[in-house]
Amino acid sequence: MPSATASVPPPTRTAATRNLGLLAIAGSVxxxxxxxxxxxxxxxxxxxxRIMYVHVPTAWVAYLAFVFTAVCSAGHLWGKKHSLxxxxxxxxxxxxxxxxxxxTLVTGSLWGRLSWGTYWQWDPRLTTxxxxxxxxxxxxxxRGLGGTQRQRAxxxxxxxxxxxxxxxxVHFSVVIWRSLHQQxxxxxxxxxxxxDGLMLFSxxxxxxxxxxxxxxxxxHRNRVLAMEDAMELRGIDTALAxxxxxxxxx
Amino acid sequence: xxxxxxxxxxxxxxxxxKDLRVEMRSRVMTNQILPFAAIVMVLFAFALDNxxxxxxxxxxxxxxxxxxxxxxxxxxxxxxxxxxxAIDALRVAGVAPQGVYLGKVAAxxxxxxxxxxxxxxxxLILYRVNxxxxxxxxxxxxCLLGSxxxxxxxxxxxxxxIAGRGRExxxxxxxLPAVAPVLIGATRATESAFGSDGARVxxxxxxxxxxxxxxxxxxxxxxxxxGPLTDE
Amino acid sequence: MGETSVVDVRDAVVLLxxxxxxxxxxxxxNAGELVVVHGPNGAGKTTLLRLCAxxxxxxxxxxxxxxxxxxxxxxxxxxSVGFLGHANGLYLDLTAGENLSFWGHVVGANREEVTAAAxxxxxxxxxxxxxxxxxxxxxxxxxxxxxxxxxxxxLWLLDEPHAGLDAAGRDEIDALLRDAVAAGxxxxxxxxxxxxxxxxASRRIEVVGGRxxxxxxx
Numbered sequence: 001m002p003s004a005t006a007s008v009p010p011p012t013r014t015a016a017t018r019n020l021g022l023l024a025i026a027g028s029v030x031x032x033x034x035x036x037x038x039x040x041x042x043x044x045x046x047x048x049x050r051i052m053y054v055h056v057p058t059a060w061v062a063y064l065a066f067v068f069t070a071v072c073s074a075g076h077l078w079g080k081k082h083s084l085x086x087x088x089x090x091x092x093x094x095x096x097x098x099x100x101x102x103x104t105l106v107t108g109s110l111w112g113r114l115s116w117g118t119y120w121q122w123d124p125r126l127t128t129x130x131x132x133x134x135x136x137x138x139x140x141x142x143r144g145l146g147g148t149q150r151q152r153a154x155x156x157x158x159x160x161x162x163x164x165x166x167x168x169x170v171h172f173s174v175v176i177w178r179s180l181h182q183q184x185x186x187x188x189x190x191x192x193x194x195x196d197g198l199m200l201f202s203x204x205x206x207x208x209x210x211x212x213x214x215x216x217x218x219x220h221r222n223r224v225l226a227m228e229d230a231m232e233l234r235g236i237d238t239a240l241a242x243x244x245x246x247x248x249x250x
Numbered sequence: 251x252x253x254x255x256x257x258x259x260x261x262x263x264x265x266x267x268k269d270l271r272v273e274m275r276s277r278v279m280t281n282q283i284l285p286f287a288a289i290v291m292v293l294f295a296f297a298l299d300n301x302x303x304x305x306x307x308x309x310x311x312x313x314x315x316x317x318x319x320x321x322x323x324x325x326x327x328x329x330x331x332x333x334x335x336a337i338d339a340l341r342v343a344g345v346a347p348q349g350v351y352l353g354k355v356a357a358x359x360x361x362x363x364x365x366x367x368x369x370x371x372x373x374l375i376l377y378r379v380n381x382x383x384x385x386x387x388x389x390x391x392x393c394l395l396g397s398x399x400x401x402x403x404x405x406x407x408x409x410x411x412i413a414g415r416g417r418e419x420x421x422x423x424x425x426l427p428a429v430a431p432v433l434i435g436a437t438r439a440t441e442s443a444f445g446s447d448g449a450r451v452x453x454x455x456x457x458x459x460x461x462x463x464x465x466x467x468x469x470x471x472x473x474x475x476x477g478p479l480t481d482e
Numbered sequence: 483m484g485e486t487s488v489v490d491v492r493d494a495v496v497l498l499x500x501x502x503x504x505x506x507x508x509x510x511x512n513a514g515e516l517v518v519v520h521g522p523n524g525a526g527k528t529t530l531l532r533l534c535a536x537x538x539x540x541x542x543x544x545x546x547x548x549x550x551x552x553x554x555x556x557x558x559x560x561x562s563v564g565f566l567g568h569a570n571g572l573y574l575d576l577t578a579g580e581n582l583s584f585w586g587h588v589v590g591a592n593r594e595e596v597t598a599a600a601x602x603x604x605x606x607x608x609x610x611x612x613x614x615x616x617x618x619x620x621x622x623x624x625x626x627x628x629x630x631x632x633x634x635x636x637l638w639l640l641d642e643p644h645a646g647l648d649a650a651g652r653d654e655i656d657a658l659l660r661d662a663v664a665a666g667x668x669x670x671x672x673x674x675x676x677x678x679x680x681x682x683a684s685r686r687i688e689v690v691g692g693r694x695x696x697x698x699x700x
Binding site for chain 1: 499
């Protein structure tokens with residue numbers, strides 16, 4: 001039933017998320033130490049390889065976020081209750097995903113400048129990422145179209161499923177497109193770096209840390225969105241009261 | 251079951267022929283869009299002034315023009331529904347949205363293919379592109395499937411952007427990144443058909459496969475998604 | 483529910499943006515009634531009709547049309563509901579006849595039914611061959627009503643159906659609406675002209691400030 005009354009959402013602060021946040025901070029400090037001090041330089045790239053410890057995890061988290069958005073959207077559409085909370089989770093995840101993907105693009109082009117000598121290379125992964133960045137900005141625009149919360153949820157869930165379908169199609173087409181051209185002779189990012197044990201550990205550790213940051217951000221953003229929705233429902237009460245008093249005065 | 255499928259196709263046919271009739275009557279395509287595209291092709295020849303370069307860029311030019319034209323055509327297609335709230339009448343009547351969607355897609359494909367045919371013809375003449383028989387088959391298939399892919403997505407996002415006012419600017423933002431695979435695939439296949447840059451015709455067919463997959467996926471998704479997206 | 487309510491709206495809140503156009507409205511209409519919804523401009527008449535047509539989402543409350551829930555069973559509601567708003571829902575570049583035959587194809591009506599509907603609304607061959615954009619307001623409205631007749635709806639929701647029509651056209655519409663009720667349809671019209679609708683309608687529903695203040699007796 002659409003007759004949701006303004007229920008009070010939980011506060012944005014809980015003990016669990018506070019611990020999660022502390023964990024994310026501690027992890028970030030350790031990752032910074034690992035990435036900047038303890039790991040070795042790359043034979044070819046020197047210190048610029050250290051960008052990898054941010055670039056790769058943010059890329060990973062961004063894709064994770066978009067898949068999570070799609071899963072939540074599917075859950076909203078096909079779940080019996082058409083849960084609005086799943087819709088808010090989908091939105092929160094996409095917002096954080098877009099930010100992380102922005103970081104991926106910036107760090108990627110900085111790294112590219114150092115290792116390729118150019119900010120932009122039509123590398124399949126980089127190109128796909130750029131397309132998805134725009135696609136999910138479009139998704140967020142769809143979320144902002146207005147209407148009731150149910151309209152927003154249904155509409156954006158469908159767009160999210162379309163967007164996630166685009167990931168393999170864009171990636172696949174870009175990969176075969178690039179494979180027809182000569183491979184760049186310069187180093188390709190991340191994959192071709194010869195990694196020792198500590199570098200590999202730091203990379204995986206970085207993925208874990210950024211996933212924790214992602215979880216923390218999404219949980220809080222989700223709670224804020226729930227409060228915004230509750231505020232909107234409370235606004236209906238105010239508007240109803242105003243309309244009633246208008247009736248008396250007229 | 252099959253009765254409801256027949257019903258859906260009946261609606262699709264009615265919607266498609268209605269859309270094409272409106273479009274023919276308005277003559278926007280023949281009197282405005284096509285002359286514009288033609289002048290762009292001519293201006294490109296002035297700007298580049300090199301037959302070799304022209305033959306190389308012709309496929310990309312044809313498909314870029316098609317992509318941007320699709321934005322205009324889709325917006326017109328849904329403006330017709332919004333002008334006197336005909337879309338509301340369709341919604342109230344519970345007309346199967348799958349039928350409306352398929353009809354819109356069919357009308358869009360017809361218009362885009364007609365547009366591409368003119369551009370390809372101009373490329374043949376102005377840019378002295380050579381197409382043999384095998385290349386012509388490839389070219390026609392590419393145009394059909396490429397247009398289908400664009401139309402399948404454009405009709406969904408067009409429907410979304412018409413459902414409320416002030417959403418027209420959303421269509422390019424949603425559509426253009428999504429049809430990147432069509433642009434890549436159709437351009438490469440057309441290069442093969444034109445023999446641009448020494449490409450051989452057989453090299454084009456795998457790209458046609460990509461276009462077919464893209465068209466099938468989004469035609470299916472659009473058939474399911476169009477109703478819930480436009481019905482608010 | 484007991485008796486068959488064609489329209490059963492309870493505590494309905496409908497928001498236009500953040501404005502509650504309907505503020506907890508309650509309406510019941512039985513099968514076979516010809517009801518006029520009356521009230522000042524901005525009272526929520528149009529919103530009530532659009533809600534019943536399934537064109538607006540319900541923010542709170544419930545609405546059952548033909549016994550079906552307007553939100554959950556919308557597709558079942560729609561097959562039987564016809565709605566005519568301020569816009570006529572026609573394709574302006576097509577002729578009146580092309581509009582009618584388009585709807586004939588869409589709803590599966592045959593050529594005779596389409597022609598009969600046109601004749602009933604006084605659309606002659608010349609008007610049928612004229613693009614809708616060049617028709618007068620009254621002619622457009624008659625075309626739109628002919629579309630409703632082609633659709634064979636059993637609940638007719640008409641927003642100011644007399645607007646822009648001359649006296650003869652108004653009488654024609656009244657006759658058509660009486661025909662529809664005699665044939666078993668339920669007709670709800672929104673109107674701010676009380677004298678005209680009073681003679682036509684069996685009951686009056688008074689809307690003020692997004693609420694129903696009077697329903698008459700059923």
